Amino acid sequence: MSDAREALEAATRLLAAAGIESARADAESLLAHELGTGRGRVQAIALTGGPVDPVVLARFARLVERRADREPLQHLTGSAGFRTIELAVGPGVFVPRPETEMVAQLAIDAASGMESPLVVDLATGSGAIALAVAAEVPAATVVGVERNPAALVWAERNAVALALPNARIVPGDLADAVPELDGRVDVVVSNPPYIPDGMIPRDPEVRLHDPADALFGGPDGLDPMRAVVATAARLLHPGGFVVVEHGEHQGAEVRALFPADSWHPARTHRDLTDRDRATTTRRR
Ligand code: GLN
DSSP states (O other): OEEHHHHHHHHHHHHHHTTOTTHHHHHHHHHHHHHTSOHHHHHHHHHTTOEEOHHHHHHHHHHHHHHHTTOOHHHHHSEEEETTEEEEOOTTSOOOOHHHHHHHHHHHHHHHTSSSOEEEEESOTTTHHHHHHHHHOTTOEEEEEEOOHHHHHHHHHHHHHHTOTTEEEEEOOTTTOOGGGTTTEEEEEEOOOOBOTTOOOSSHHHHHHSOGGGTBOSTTSOHHHHHHHHHHHHHEEEEEEEEEEOOTTOHHHHHTTSOTTTBOOOEEEEOTTSOEEEEEEEBO
């Protein structure tokens, strides 16, 4: 038997040296994953200096090396928490981000005030927003649309695992999605790709492991957003609500994509780090 505390400390040093800010938390998550338990239990074991099976520690050490090579934590554990749900993620699908939880919140708040809302999530990726809305607004019917075949597999797998009776995932492009719902939708939500093509994401986890087509949105990053706005205009009935995630410097540009003849004045919302992150408005 070997000591969990020492193993965690060594792992934390290695991950910190690899430039990972959340080194200790990541080490705890990886050990928790190998032990089939939660981080709280790992912290308790570390406090009491509890012994851990050397076979488990060897597997943990291998995961720590991969994390030090900047494989995303969520690819190593195979899951990402998003609001109240856990999503299976891995190569081929965009890892859901904490800031997107707030985008989902705006959709949830809008849908919660309605009787039996129809919600469409364009470019759902792992299904994060669609499935979170379905989980938190049982009265809603939610359709998640995804074009990328690899991502679609993850979204469908997550929908099956969560078994929400009010959610379905369909293949489709955000530009011409679900025409059978034209004029009938209450809420459109989307976290489309929005990084300008020429920008290189700083974190290797993003640059090397998130699918490029979930990140990049043309010369100014907003080509997919223009398609989202057009699709939202087609899907929403008058009074219908739209919320889109965007980059921290894109608020004014995104608001300008909603012309006054079709939309009420748009509003931009900040995330928990006080950066512009989402814009909302209603269909006239
Ligand atoms: N938020 C992403 C990132 O930080 C950018 C693309 C997106 O979310 N649509 O990498």
